[in-house]
Amino acid sequence: MEPTNISLHPGEKTSGTHSTIWLDTISQQNFETLTSDVETDVLVIGGGIAGISTAYCLVKAGKKVILIEDGLLYSGETGRTTAHIVNALDDRYSDLIKMHGKENARLVADSHSAAIDFIERASRELQTDCDFTRLNGYLFLHDNDTQKTLDDELKATHEAGIQTTMLDHVPGIPAEKGSCLQFPAQAQFHPLKYLNGLVKYISENGGTIYTHTHAESFKEQEVKANGFSIKATHIVVATNSPINNMLTHHTKQHAYRTYVIGGLVPAGAYQQALWWDTGDPDTKWVIEPYHYVRLQQYNNRYDLLIAGGEDHKTGQEDDENLTAEERYQRLEKWTRQRFDKIKDITYQWSGQVLEPVDSLAFIGKNPSDEHTYVITGESGNGMTYGTIGGMLVSDLILGNQNPWTNLYDPGRITLMATGAFLEEAGNMALQYGDFLKAGDVKSTGELANGTGAIMNEGGHKVAVYKDEQGAVYAYTAVCPHLGCVVQWNHDEKSFDCPCHGSRFTCEGKVINGPALSDLAPHHLNHQTDNK
Template identity: 30%
Template sequence: MSDRDSLPGRDASLWLDTTERTDYPPLDGDRMVDTAVVGGGIAGVTAALHAAEAGQSVAVLESDRIVEGVTGKTTAKVTAQHGLIYADLLDKHGRDAARQYGKANSAAIEEIADRVERHDIDCNFERLPAYTYAGDEDQRGAVSREATVAEGLDLPAEFEPDPPFPGETPGAVEFEEQAQFHPRKYLLALADQILEADGEAEIFEQTKVTAVDDRDGGDHCRVETEHSVVTAESVLLTTHFPIEDPGFYFARQYPKRSYVLAVELADEPPRGMFYRDKSPYFSARPHPSAEGPMMLVGGQNHKTGQGGSTADRYRKLERQARDHFDVESVEYRWSTQDYVSVDRMPYVGELGPTTEGVYVATGFGGWGMTNGTAAGRMLAEFARGEDPRWADAFDPTRIDPEAGGKNLVTENLNVGKEFTKDWAEALLGGKDADIAPGEGQVVRRGGKPLAAARDDEGDLHVSSAVCPHLDCIVHWNDGEQSWDCPCHGSRFSIDGEVLEGPAVEDLPKRGE
């Protein structure tokens, strides 16, 4: 029995398990459109709908199925409260940028609420307060300052000395009138609206984009897929990490993995969404269920490929859940990944300093429901030649060493350390390995590092252990049975197929 078999709950996202899978066709020939959207998560679907509603012709290109990636594995908090962020943004970027961030995310909440009401979308949308609570007395001052800063930015914030969190805390910053929802039910309804909007719009799944060329002085951009070409006036890259990287995003943000459990409770959950912004990070929010009271708990964040046993992360998260709630059972477990910019502000705008007509949204820092909604609207406005309200704060070409310079150096030194250490271990490592079902190891054969793993049935799968992005050595993820790159967050299946970028090529298979 593999280590994963002993983990709590079903290995599935609640959102994916409670909705039908989509079945849009793959792209079957060349297209010419006003706007091509690459990626079918919340930012891509929102951007495509805004573009279609403005009368543009649109093609959405998704390599797998829409709303099954990061968006399908969120905790789905619809809130402008993103931990202790506003005091940090104020210090790093100034009051205007911090206010723009808050206003963009607050507007995203109201856009979602408005669409839910206007189109009567059955997606469990519910208004709730959001709390970032102090884990101990040492953190009380930071939480109190966050409340003061957020209130000064005209956000619905106040310090709450006695939040309804079921655990000891000296206080929290409370945001009123935030929300939560079922993200797939909401976004699948938006996908239907894309096809019904005034513009000519199509959604293509199982369509992998392999390259994007900007206008380069011409009238159109070129989007290449495995079998066809889409020509567009504008291209919106909403692939979590951009598949083209002239802006060096790999060096300006870092990948973060986190874990979620859906647990059934013996008693009614507290009213509110909760977050502890200090290691060990912890998130909790209620979820309506016909089977009884349920809570989604998340946390155990770590840099991708560097967190040790992911199976142990799930066990630690279960213990945290039981410490705070009367848990009757764990029903689901899943994990997710997002990118955090070195200065904590997402990147939304022109892909690179010399590109034309290609726009990007990335670096949401784990808060994609509102950041993705705001980014989708902004991208569609860029595609129409407009200047979005919050463009300055989110500008991907910003250069401010004081805001992110220290983290930029730290993160890239970390990458260099991982690269050097892992290559040394791989080249000096053993040639043979006794690999049990459900386990994987990097081994050496012919002087080359190989990723060798056995599936639950005991069949051996062998690929190159060298990530095709920038040649780092991948690590085995025992919780998801995947190969994860500790440098920039690329992930691969047990067979070496790309699960998440920035890599766009599979790990080459090797003979057993």
């Protein structure tokens, strides 16, 4: 494996234009590209935490494993995370108990606790210095929420086996005047330093990693990638959004974008902890956007305070009349009101999370498929869910019993009963109305350099991008997955699909499934190609 010094296209290093503290503080390794037909016991597709954890478990168990990744490792959401590792989940335990019962809520808590332990153990065994730290987490009320949420959660977490405590203040945030729920034994780490340790183990113990290797098509026990055949007894699809089927998972989970800022604070100014608010109950979205905060050592003088939130459904930011820049500003204001020692904001980035309608990830055998497994629907808990994915899928492949098999079964049928399912399905159907809307611009002459837009041309929706030098690129704006109209994401310079979250670079290359192929090139006629 070599450090990266090759020239990269957008999307190959990371799935947006903004970089992150994690990507800036490791060397993102480059491996060989697949150039021949190969065979293996297990093919893992996806070089994020889910794929790498799975490959690690299976190599450790003596399996022959190939992992393929179409950019560099960590170029998906794993490079854009905030890396809280917790059993205090995005979704309330009170809701999990209502949907899945007390026993299952207990299993959920156990599985996330086991994932934290797994990360701690693996980093110790591999002697990986990844800043792993155990700390408390504090859940406090969103400005629009009421005490009942915390009271219900105290009871529900106890029923799920988590020893939470109600405190009458929020440690570390004097500006918050209410009570909070303390979650013990949570953790944080530098996710990419941790994964570099697993990757080193994989490549030194017989596993094979190919980067710049794009999975293009699936047959039973065979995947075509870069035009070559990979035959495998088992195939694990760990591409965040599954790319192996058109429909199965994509009506059961929904893509949201979430925003992050990183501000410098004097080293040691705040105690190490994780903080979350309970989310905005007045939001228009099914998933209530919430704020999440942690610290990361930056240098001898400063820590970086990393805060996130301001989520919206992918490709639908305009529905709240808020641009990404305004969302960063709101996030900064919220954060400075609570952490007044912040000096400069040195980072801002955004990323995508997939929210399952019944609040549990989908991990296990792909429905009605004997040899293919998926790990998806990890919402904002993908560090632990990706790790659970590695543990559970490797057990399934190795024929070991695992207590979480039914809980996370991708074929489970509780889904249709939820109000969230119907509401999100309605939202998805509405997106097809975009075909009737006016374009963002009438001609490419209206585009500033370095920006993109959707344009109407002769009854067609066209995605256009003008690069920094003024060269114009045009593609059909119709998503190759199921035909919605993609939207321009000015913040990360990508075309994002509002229906199921496929994303494409400004050069039209697919960077996020479920779409498997790029946006098709389009020839502009001279009236609209007004440079």
